[in-house]
Structures are given as structure tokens and as C-alpha cells.
Amino acid sequence: MGFNGKHLSLEDRKIIEENINKGLRKFETAKELNKSQSTIGKEIKNNRKHRYSQTDDAPWKCKHYKDCKVCIGRCSDFEEVPCFRRDRFIGACNGCSEIKSCKKTKYFYYANIAQKNYEYSLKDSRQGVNLNTTELFELAHIICPLIKQGQSIYTILQNHKEITQCEKTIYTYIEMGLFKDWGITNIDLRREVARKIPKKNKLKKRSESADYTGRKYDDYVEFVKNNPTYATTEMDTVYNHQEGPYIQTFIFENTKLMIGRLKQHKTSEEMSNSLSHFQELLGDDMYQKLFGLLLTDRGSEFAKPQLFEVNTETGEIRSNIFYCDAQMPSQKPHVENNHEFIRDIILKKKSMSNLTQDKLDLMFSHINSVPRKSLGGKTPYEAFEFTRLSSSFFLVYILISH
Numbered sequence: 001m002g003f004n005g006k007h008l009s010l011e012d013r014k015i016i017e018e019n020i021n022k023g024l025r026k027f028e029t030a031k032e033l034n035k036s037q038s039t040i041g042k043e044i045k046n047n048r049k050h051r052y053s054q055t056d057d058a059p060w061k062c063k064h065y066k067d068c069k070v071c072i073g074r075c076s077d078f079e080e081v082p083c084f085r086r087d088r089f090i091g092a093c094n095g096c097s098e099i100k101s102c103k104k105t106k107y108f109y110y111a112n113i114a115q116k117n118y119e120y121s122l123k124d125s126r127q128g129v130n131l132n133t134t135e136l137f138e139l140a141h142i143i144c145p146l147i148k149q150g151q152s153i154y155t156i157l158q159n160h161k162e163i164t165q166c167e168k169t170i171y172t173y174i175e176m177g178l179f180k181d182w183g184i185t186n187i188d189l190r191r192e193v194a195r196k197i198p199k200k201n202k203l204k205k206r207s208e209s210a211d212y213t214g215r216k217y218d219d220y221v222e223f224v225k226n227n228p229t230y231a232t233t234e235m236d237t238v239y240n241h242q243e244g245p246y247i248q249t250f251i252f253e254n255t256k257l258m259i260g261r262l263k264q265h266k267t268s269e270e271m272s273n274s275l276s277h278f279q280e281l282l283g284d285d286m287y288q289k290l291f292g293l294l295l296t297d298r299g300s301e302f303a304k305p306q307l308f309e310v311n312t313e314t315g316e317i318r319s320n321i322f323y324c325d326a327q328m329p330s331q332k333p334h335v336e337n338n339h340e341f342i343r344d345i346i347l348k349k350k351s352m353s354n355l356t357q358d359k360l361d362l363m364f365s366h367i368n369s370v371p372r373k374s375l376g377g378k379t380p381y382e383a384f385e386f387t388r389l390s391s392s393f394f395l396v397y398i399l400i401s402h
Helices: 010-022 026-033 037-047 084-089 111-124 133-148 153-159 167-175 217-226 268-282 284-291 305-309 333-345 357-367 380-384 390-400
Strands: 232-238 246-252 257-263 293-296 320-323
Touching (some): 010 037, 153 167, 217 320, 232 333, 257 268, 257 333, 268 284, 305 320
Antiparallel strands (some): 246 257
């Protein structure tokens, strides 16, 4: 059976003091409290108090007294006379039957003093932290299990209104290591491990296989400026292995709502089929409102812009597609940031061969139900209800997901 890893409480320390008075050994106390013997030993040794006596400087207090011919009291070679009861078995002199006649240095353990020492050391390690010990424990018991489940600090605060600290404060506490004893460090936080950015001198310059004339990011900025009624939908691809399968992702920028389609091939023909599918289900008007303005990267799967812009059956323009500059994923931040939610569920290098569209729809339903700070605490579902598309949204989402 594993030991209880929690901090010793005042009640635990009272039991330690009581057992010392009874003459119980450290291993017996450790067993009663479900702690390791070393934990009990360190607790007693670090907090026992020396009871001063007028004979403390007497020559016989030193273990070398009999061998030393010229004793001058506490010199640099001074060592206390050992006591097996005090040092090895029990830990302190409380309750010793020979206390009155004993000439050795005396140490006593008191629970209240040990607790004050603990609280002081905890407070000293938390300079600038506006929390007492009880408040820290209560906060840790709420947030630490949820962080281990993969929830963000923001989501936790949205669901636990009893927490009075702000998001920045919680992150500061974690940075300071206040929750280390509960197994929480920076590495456990979502978004704390940043994506590695290749060094510039190692980047391979990609040949321009597509014609981006009039479709570059500067053109996109100008288009948005001249057409403010268009809502941007960012498009990207997520995959774990080059051979597939692939998840084509779409995120509606103003509401953070994200949907995805499962693909077996990473080609422009395969990816553009999603738009044809959406247009057929939604009709031209609703399609234009949702997919009229697309922003993506320069991946090979999007390298044929005409397939995305033009309805191949009617020859009519259906979308305006623009491309971010090379190696600039920050120009489509919404879809990049939301991919982190996908990575919480589908880890990198994990096989996606068993993934189905139904499973994908369920995953995105979960992602769209998570409150977002950027949406004022609303979920993407809730944010969409306040848009001009709200009356048709749920029907649209059901259609898109099939």
C-alpha cells in the first residue's frame, strides 16, 4: 500500500506528540498515519526544540569528554552524547522516565510549535501570495484534479465561480510551484508547451506550385477592408502520418465554431469536395454566408485555388480564397489555436486509422462546448446563437456533420 503523500496536518502532529509521550517508536507512528518512517523522523528532528539547561556547556555533555585531556567546553570538536531513545527510536525526550536524572542534551517535540514552523515556512515560500494554508489547500483540491484531466485554467474558473482568484493569479501560483505537492507544474498546463518553430536557416524554401496572384495575405487584408460584411472561415488540415487519414478543419472566425471532415487523400480535389458537399446541403445563400471567404495556408492540398473558388458544375464563383504568407501560421491564428483542442484528444503520432466521421463529429461537438475567454465565457455554440445566422444554425450544423 502506498503512503499518503499529503502534508502533515495539526491533527497529525498532535498524534506524533502523543505517541512520543507514550514512548512509541517512529515506525509505529508512521504506520498509524500512513506515512513513511523517514517523513516522521524528519518532522520530529526538524521541529524538536532544545530545552536549555545551565549544564549545557558542561564538559560531560561532549562525547569526547573522557578522551579529551584539556576540555574548554564547546570547542570545534564538540559532539553531543548520543541517545538511542532520543535520536534513533523515538525522536525526542517527551515522556522519558529518566528525564530528571538524564545529563544529556534534551529535545522536546510539541505539535503546536511544529505547526507554526510549518505555516511560517509555507508562508515564507509564498511571498506575495494572498492565501493562507487552508485557502491554498482548498484551491488545490479544486483545480489540480481538473488540470490533470486536461482542462484549461479559464475553463475551470468558468465552471467554479467559488474561486475568487483570476486566471493570471492562478498561473502565477503554478509558476511559483505552490501546487507542486499536488503534482501540478508548468508542464501540465494546456498551451504551456509551445510548438517548436524551426530555425530560419533550416527552413527549406518551398517552390511556388500554385498561382497566388491576387490571393496573397496582403490581398486578403485589402479584401476584408473593402468587404466588411464577409465573415472569414479559416481552413487547415490535421494529420499524424503522411499516408493519412486527414482531418480537414474549418473554423468560423467570429464565433470560434469548428467543424471537420475526414479525408483519405491529401489533394486539392479531395479537399474541395467538402465545399461542394456543403454547397449542395446548404444552398447558395447560406453557403455564401458561411464559406464565402476562406483563409488557408500554402499546403499542397490547397494548391489549386480554382477548385475551391469555382463550382465545377455551374462554373460560378462560390468562394473567395486567400493564402497566408509562407511559414506564417500566425496569420490564421484561430484555426491554429483551436487545433490544440484536437491534440488534447488525438495525440500526435497516434494512429488515426480507426477514426470515423461520426467520431469526428462527436469530438467537435465536445470542443464547441468548451467556454472560451475570447468569447466572454460563452461556448462557440452559444456565440453562434447571437449571430445573424442563429435561426438556421442548428440545422446547418447537423447538415454539415453528415
